[in-house]
Amino acid sequence: MQPRRAAGAAGAVAKKIYKERHTMTADECKQKLIDAGRILENAGQGDLTRGHVSIRVPGDPTHFYMKPHSHGFDEITMENIVVCNLEGEKVAGGGRKHSEVYIHSEIFKARPDVNSVIHTHPTYAVALSATGQSLKLISQPAAAFHDGLPYFTETIELIRSQAMGAGVAKALGKSKAVLMRNHGAAIVGASVEESVILAILLDNACQIQLAAMAAGGIGESFDVDNVGKLHGTITQSEQYSINFEYLRRRANRAMGLPA
Numbered sequence: 279m280q281p282r283r284a285a286g287a288a289g290a291v292a293k294k295i296y297k298e299r300h301t302m303t304a305d306e307c308k309q310k311l312i313d314a315g316r317i318l319e320n321a322g323q324g325d326l327t328r329g330h331v332s333i334r335v336p337g338d339p340t341h342f343y344m345k346p347h348s349h350g351f352d353e354i355t356m357e358n359i360v361v362c363n364l365e366g367e368k369v370a371g372g373g374r375k376h377s378e379v380y381i382h383s384e385i386f387k388a389r390p391d392v393n394s395v396i397h398t399h400p401t402y403a404v405a406l407s408a409t410g411q412s413l414k415l416i417s418q419p420a421a422a423f424h425d426g427l428p429y430f431t432e433t434i435e436l437i438r439s440q441a442m443g444a445g446v447a448k449a450l451g452k453s454k455a456v457l458m459r460n461h462g463a464a465i466v467g468a469s470v471e472e473s474v475i476l477a478i479l480l481d482n483a484c485q486i487q488l489a490a491m492a493a494g495g496i497g498e499s500f501d502v503d504n505v506g507k508l509h510g511t512i513t514q515s516e517q518y519s520i521n522f523e524y525l526r527r528r529a530n531r532a533m534g535l536p537a
């Protein structure tokens with residue numbers, strides 16, 4: 279009976295997290311952003327201070343909280359979080375806004391279903407984007423992107439205007455993420471738990487594909503329907519919440535903070 283009891287406990291944790299998310303105060307939402315930053319840094323997604331993560335303000339879909347410029351993912355605080363509107367303008371918060379804020383504002387504009395956006399330069403995702411190859415559904419992390427991983431190919435430059443941000447949002451379409459050729463990736467989620475876990479899965483999926491290609495090429499794989507069933511299993515909101523909570527505890531332990 280042990281597995282059933284364990285599953286029940288995990289379900290209770292997920293339900294608690296889900297309830298919290300939908301009744302979050304401003305401070306609770308900001309704390310989620312801080313947690314997300316620590317997880318992403320702990321996962322090696324920082325690229326110095328260049329990555330960023332945002333969450334829509336609870337109850338106000340026209341504004342979002344975002345990590346500040348000049349700080350690492352693990353240096354987000356209640357005081358330095360930036361509040362921006364859908365025009366990409368800073369309206370509050372102690373920090374300086376990232377020049378690539380338009381990736382976030384234009385995706386939030388185009389995708390009402392999205393409540394969190396991440397932009398990073400993860401090593402393996404950038405490497406795969408440089409090959410021009412599509413992501414192959416040859417691993418469990420890759421199965422999370424069974425519904426497609428499009429490319430943005432307009433420029434390698436920073437996304438510093440509304441028009442450029444709109445280009446990224448257009449390339450993203452209805453997908454969970456978009457590879458930005460020779461630059462990085464933009465990943466989205468209905469929750470920050472989803473966007474963070476997908477960001478980590480994406481880089482892992484790219485790493486596995488590059489390793490398989492380097493080891494002699496990709497062999498026989500499973501059919502799309504089979505992978506589609508796995509996609510349904512691993513993209514449940516409960517899975518995102520449980521894994522986010524684990525990674526939050528792990529990141530805090532690594533920083534010497536209470537789990």
Ligand SMILES: [Zn+2]
Pocket residue numbers: 328378397398399436437461462
């Ligand atoms: Zn960038």
